[in-house]
Structures are given as structure tokens and as C-alpha cells.
Amino acid sequence: MGEKVKLEEISAADFFYRNRSLAGFDNPVRATYTIIRELVENSLDAVELAGRSPKVLIVMREEREGGEESLPWYRIRVADNGIGMDPEEIPLAFGRVFVSSKYRLIQSRGTFGLGGTMALLYGQITTNMPFKITSAREGEPAYELTMMIDIRKNEPIILDRKIKGVSRRSFTIVESTFEGNYPRAKRKIIDYLQQTAIVVPYISIAFMDPEGHLYIFPRSTEKIPPRPKEALFHPKGVDLELLQRLLSSTRTRSLESFLMTHFQRVGKKTASEVLKIAGLPPDKRPSDLKDEDIRRLYEALRSYKEFLPPDPSVLSPLGEELFESGIKKELQPEFVKAIQRPPSVYEAHPFIVEVAIAYGGLIKPTGDIQLYRYANKIPLLYDASSDVSYQVIKKIDWSIYGIKNPEDEPIAFFIHIVSTKVPFKTVGKEFIANVPEVAREIELGLRGCARELRIYLGRKRRKEMLLKRYELFRMYYELISWTLEEIIGERPPIENLIEKIKGSAGDEDERE
Amino acid sequence: MGEKVKLEEISAADFFYRNRSLAGFDNPVRATYTIIRELVENSLDAVELAGRSPKVLIVMREEREGGEESLPWYRIRVADNGIGMDPEEIPLAFGRVFVSSKYRLIQSRGTFGLGGTMALLYGQITTNMPFKITSAREGEPAYELTMMIDIRKNEPIILDRKIKGVSRRSFTIVESTFEGNYPRAKRKIIDYLQQTAIVVPYISIAFMDPEGHLYIFPRSTEKIPPRPKEALFHPKGVDLELLQRLLSSTRTRSLESFLMTHFQRVGKKTASEVLKIAGLPPDKRPSDLKDEDIRRLYEALRSYKEFLPPDPSVLSPLGEELFESGIKKELQPEFVKAIQRPPSVYEAHPFIVEVAIAYGGLIKPTGDIQLYRYANKIPLLYDASSDVSYQVIKKIDWSIYGIKNPEDEPIAFFIHIVSTKVPFKTVGKEFIANVPEVAREIELGLRGCARELRIYLGRKRRKEMLLKRYELFRMYYELISWTLEEIIGERPPIENLIEKIKGSAGDEDERE
Structure with a gap:
């Protein structure tokens, strides 16, 4: 009766190596797209934090020809003038799956702490070639690391390490070899870069493709939106595990100061009210709390009703003006209207939805909803029909806005959500879950734009x-x-x- | 210029704790459903391997009442008469995220090696209460382990360990306390159990819910389909990383015997042909291979065209008769037809699609596609419209089968896919990716059933x-x-x- 199944524990890198389709590496075509996307997004995050004429350069060339049964190898090189990295940071950031910012929340493109590493890991498992990271911070020496990943241990292996001269500017260059299929991935890649240009009109992007074509998306504005800031957790977003971690690592010496230090929007008055509900003295030392005390504190945080909503000032949306100018540049519509909704909250995460509708110009009817989706300033290209935006658009009766059927008219929709935690449904960041609070904001934004469109069309x-x-x-x-x-x-x-x-x-x- | 973001490495458990919505723990309602689902699926896998009058018993009761601002706590207890576990297996299987079977493929419900642990982890983070596993193998002592999970280390903490008397039968009981919302999750849970009864008509399931209702789904057949077998990898499904691992762990002493031992469908002739292409002598020791040799072997495996397709005998589909009888029992349709498609292959994984169409009886028109989806004998209830099946059904012109619009007729569709690797799009196992090979089999199956339906409806x-x-x-x-x-x-x-x-x-x- 019954037979044993041999089990082994596997590392995080191993998990995503085995289940790489979860992270967008379904097949060579999709992988080619995802590698470019992940490396570019790392660079965009880096240049966004650095400011000053930000740019990302991508060069991709065929390293080895494909044959009848084999695919070509490509060498990709992504360079940015972002914040740069300290040499000891590099192995951690590129040689491991699952790296996250500590006790903080920040709006960034890298959501799950694994995309960049997965891109390099994919190169390694298809070609067995190492990858190379070169980086410097302004006024410090540049380091060049040649690395591989020990997938079973989820650990970087440093094969070579060179120190170069002092660099006048901060930068990072990532180079990797992978087996892929550029001809079939090409359209999505160009779409991706084009849509990125809409949502980051203040960053220059250039791409030299393996066929020798050069695509340049120069920045169309000097205006850079304020960069995202790190935020503390909101007290409503805390669970028992997180509370215990904060309590065990805090340097504060009283519960009152603990609450005021580690959570956003908690002042002296709020702290003392919460502790009163929990029945805990304000001067009790965090390290003296027993399990039962922690549970009472947790429940007090949950039941207290007077907290201010999460602080939206940590978010960096695009702004109506930049959004419209990006759309105008790429699609030259006869009408465009963007609306930035006021900040809102889901599960203690602040978010802002920006919505735009464009009509005419280069937009032609296609027989389908024309939807451009963005999250934390990255375009989302796959699985549109599963996205909350698509579902909201389908639900609206457009005839009241003078649009019989948006599928048969030259109309395009643009949805951008920024949040310290975008509610992606998949690790591959393809589409956004149908969170009621988010759906509501999208709908209100769309209806606002549609009212303007109705006036325009009526006129x-x-x-x-x-x-x-x-x-x-x-x-x-x-x-x-x-x-x-x-x-x-x-x-x-x-x-x-x-x-x-x-x-x-x-x-x-x-x-x- | 530029500010450092503090990074930390996080464990696999920590990753899924932080991103639990990826695994189906979006909110208390969804979590309640997912906890039951994951624990029941673990039990179903265990009873499937054991045979002989398999049953799963679920008892859920309110442990602590909810208040105005707080949700109730539930105690859940899932017991099965499956294969049981050795005491040293228990901490590994329930106290860690990411555990996988070694160098083998098997058709099972647990796909990602984390669902059961995540269910227990969710209980821990919402109530801070330990969970309890009691298990025995036939004729051996039963062990009762009280445990928690160290999320940061992804390690089990054993709080208590009791040895009980020798058990006459194999069994496993899992008990956990969690904060949830049963009233709102109820409908999905009952749906889930009902649909499970369709797809495993040979397993008895009983559920006592927190409201005191007892739901019993007695098995409706004595016939048990052959249980799934473990399979070796197919040579077409191997990448460089896997090849290196197999080479470094093999006990074989020649490349020829290495290929014949570790891959399915490779005999002496095939092995020697592959090695000829690679330019490697058959008697070379696997441990003597250099990087370049490994790459040549990998490319020979990729380019060799004469491999037999992956062995489908390791799969355990339901069979047309059982599928139809399950549907008849639950929906009493006036017409039902099930078709099992021949085995097929995607990315070196064998799969079988079973399709059924039912008409009339308890099925009433709903204004939407009525689609019942199953994968490796589990029902999939969320995100139907993103599933490959839904997309295939939408694409078919049903009027040629005498169905004007399936949304307005009393028609229901049933799709079951079994595979050693179901191409799920999400870790939460909600829906299946649009893999062309799978879509094709679904379409052919549906058209086969629809032809029979047309004859029935015509008559x-x-x-x-x-x-x-x-x-x-x-x-x-x-x-x-x-x-x-x-x-x-x-x-x-x-x-x-x-x-x-x-x-x-x-x-x-x-x-x-």
C-alpha cells in the first residue's frame, strides 16, 4: 500500500528555474521579450533615482547563428546612467532570486525582486555562458564582475572581478548571452519600447537590434516628475508576522516611540490611543512583549478607526500633462484627454490611477478594444483581456458618450496605475487583478475623459x-x-x- | 546623486508571505477558500496513491467569534486515509515552501510545492497559533507534531512531538487555526467540493461547515482509475542546467548507460546515435565531461529527431465513462458526451485532454458560458475567462452544431487536462495558459462532442x-x-x- 515519493527542498532560484513560465519565460520568443523587458526595467528604476538627462542604451547582436534545429545565441548589453552600484551590492542584486527592500515600501518597476536575475539565469541555462556586470558610483572606481548563478543554492558565483579607474559618472552595464528568437519577438519588443516612451517621456532610450536597425526614442521633455520616495508601513497594512519582526528588530525603547517610528501617520496622540485599546502601557519596552501582548497590539491596530489614509506623497505618477504629451507624440490623435484621479487606498497600499482617452489621428479602428496599460511606468503587453482595465471598459455603456462600440471606432484607452504595491496577478507582471478599489478609480477616470470626448465629438x-x-x-x-x-x-x-x-x-x- | 536602497535577501516562504496574493491568498474570503482547497488537494493526492475506499473528511468550526472590526477565527481539520507520512517527512512537507520530487515527473495536484505550507502559514500570520499534523503509515506508530514556520528562514519549528500507538491504517490529519470569512467564501467552497465530486467520483468527501451543515459527496463508483506513475524526463525536455545536475549526480559509469538510465524512451541504439552526433565516445565516464562536452551533448539531444514521444502511460486521466457518470450524478442532463483525446505533447511534457458537453436537465441558460474546468483532477474556479478553454469555446462557431449562442442555451462544457506539468499561468493554479498544442486538443474534443450533440438536438x-x-x-x-x-x-x-x-x-x- 502506498509508495514513497522522494522529496527534496529546492531554492528560490531553483523554483523559478523549474517554473520559469510563471515569470514570463514560457518559450524562446517570450523569453527574448522578457529578458529585454526585465533588464530595461532595472535600468529605468536606476535612472529614475538618479535624475539628470537619464538614458538607457540597448545593444543586441547575434553571437552564434541558429541552425535547422537550433536557435541563435544573442549577446545583449544594457547600459544606463542611473545611480550605479557599490561592488558588494552587485552579486546580491543580480546573482540571487528574491531580494527585497527592507521594512520599507517604494514605488518601483521591480516588484518581486527576481526579474533581472531570472533574465540572466535564462541566459545561463540556455548557453552555459557567464554574464557580466560593470558598474560605478560617481567619483568611485568602476567594478567589472563576471558571474554565474548557483541555481541549487540560489547564490552568485563570482568568476572574475576587475577594478577599473575612477568613474566621473554613475552607470551600470549588464551583459548576457542567451538562446532566443528575435525575429518573432521583435514586434512585441518594439511595441514595448514605444509604449515605454509614452510613459517615461523624460528618459531617452536607444535600441540597436540584431538586424542592424537602430530605434531611438529621444526624451520629449525636460520635465522630470518627482522621484518615488520610500515609505513606512501603514498601521492598517500590518499582520502579526510583520509586527513581530518590527518588534524584534526595533531600537526604540517604548511602545509609544515604536509605533511613531515604524509606521506612517502615527503621532503621539494616535499611538497613545492605540495602546489604550490594547491595554498596554506606552512606556513598555517592545522587547518585553509576550505573544498575547503582541496579539492585543495587532488587534488594536486593526480596530482603531482614526488612522489617516496612507501617504500618497511617496508615489510618483506621471501627471496629466506628461501623459497627454507622450500620447500626442506617439499617436498624433485629434483629441486626447488625461485625468489623474485623487490618491486612493487598497489593503493599506496607496495608489493613484491615471487615465487617458485618445481619438483619431494614427489610431484606426481594429475590431478590438485598443488598450494601453501601464503600471509603475512600465507598459503591460500580454494578457490584456484578463486585466481589470479591460473588464471595466467592457462594462461601460459607451453609447452615452457618443461612441457606439469602441471596437469599431478610432479610440484608444490608456490606464496607468502607480502604487507601492501594484496588485499584479502573476510574477511575470502581465496584468492587474480586479481589485474593487482600483476598478472604481479606473471607471471614474474613464467616465471623466469620456465626458470630454462626448463634448468634442458632439461639437x-x-x-x-x-x-x-x-x-x-x-x-x-x-x-x-x-x-x-x-x-x-x-x-x-x-x-x-x-x-x-x-x-x-x-x-x-x-x-x- | 542617487540614494541607496537597503536590500535584504528573503527566503522562499518570506517571498510568498509578502506576495501571498500570487498564491491565491488575496483577502480573507479568498484565503478561506484557498486554505480548504490546498489542504483538500494534499489529501486527494495522498488517497489517490493509496487506493482502497479513499475518503477525505473536513471539519471546520468557529474557534473565536468575529467582532465589528475583526473577523472570526476558524479551526480546520482535514483527515484522509491516504498513504500517510513518515515522521521525518512531515516537517519537510508542511513546514517549508518549495519542496519538489527529485529528478522525476509525476501527475499530481500539488504543482508548485507550496500550497499546503502556504495554507498553514496564512493561519500562523493571522492568529499566531501553531498547526498540528498527525500521521501514520499502516502498521507503524502514529506521530503528532505541533509546529510553526520560521518564515524568514523558511524552516519548520517543532513545538511538540508525540508518539502514539501503532496504527492499523495509514492516515494524515492536518489541523490549523486561521482568521477568515466563511459566510462569503461558502458558495465557492461548496462549488469546489461539488465539482471535485464530478472529477473524482471514486473518492468520498464529507464536509461539516462552521454553520453546522453537513455536506456529503459519497463516491458513486467502485472503479478507480490507475494511479499516476513517476516518470523520467524526456530527452527533449532537458536544458543545460538539468543535464549538468544529472551528470554530476549519476551513478552510471558510461555516457551510454547514463542516457539509458536517466531518460525515458532512450534505448541502446538511440543512445549511441545521440553520442555519435555529439562526437562523444559511449564509454566515456559522465564525470569526465568538460563544459564544452556537456554543451555538445545538450545540442545533440536537441537536434536528434528520432526520439519517441513522451510516455503517456504515466498519466492518469479520468476516462470517458467516469467523466460522464460524474456529470450525470451532479447535473442530471438530458444529454451528455465525454471524449478522451489521444495523448499529446507540449515542451516535452505529455498531456491528455478530456472534454465533455452536457445539455438540459439541471443546466439552465445563464447568459454566460457555463464552463467547468479541471486540471489533474482538481476543479479550477477563478478567472475562467483567462483560461485557454474559455478562449477556445468563444472561438468556435456553435451555430453549425445547432447551438445559436451557448450563453443562452442550457449547455455546459467540461474540460479536464492531465499532465506531468499542467501549464498553469499563476502559482494560485487558477487558469491554464494558451499553449497551442493544448488549445488544439480542446478544440478537437469539443467539436467531437458537439457533433454528437447536433445529432441529438436534430433528433x-x-x-x-x-x-x-x-x-x-x-x-x-x-x-x-x-x-x-x-x-x-x-x-x-x-x-x-x-x-x-x-x-x-x-x-x-x-x-x-
């Missing part, structure tokens, strides 16, 4: 109607004038009349 | 039409007969004629 259609009516009048008068001309022998002076009508059609527009 | 509609025609004749004759009766004073003998027509309507049915 446009009225103008078209008036022009049509004017044409009718004109032909009618022409006909009469010919007839009269035949009878009275001369053309009656109706041109003035026509001009007058035409003028009033134009005026109509101005009067709105 | 049914013809019968309805004939009966309608008969009614028309009947009323016509009645009318004539009354008129004649008035004229000739007596009723003409037309009853025989009517019976004759009615008879032929019935015959029509038989002649099909």
Missing part, C-alpha cells in the same frame, strides 16, 4: 452636420440662381448669403 | 416538430369530424388514423 459632429446643411443650402441656392439666371438673364447676388451661412456654421463651433 | 427537434405536426393534424381532423358529425349525425372513425400518424412520429425517432 465635431454638429460642425459636420452644419457643413452638410450648408452644402445643401448652397446647392439649393445654386440651383435657384441658375434658374433665375435663365429667366432674368443675370446671376442673382447670393454669394454673400452663402458666405453668411458658412460663417454661422463656424461660429456655432466657437459658441460651445 | 429532438425533429421529434418536437413531428409532434407539433401531429397536433395540427389532430385538431384539423377533430374539426372536420365535428363538422361531419353535425351533417351526417355521427362521428367518423378517424381515431385510428390519428394513432397511425402519432406512431410514425415515434418511429422517426427510432430510425435515426
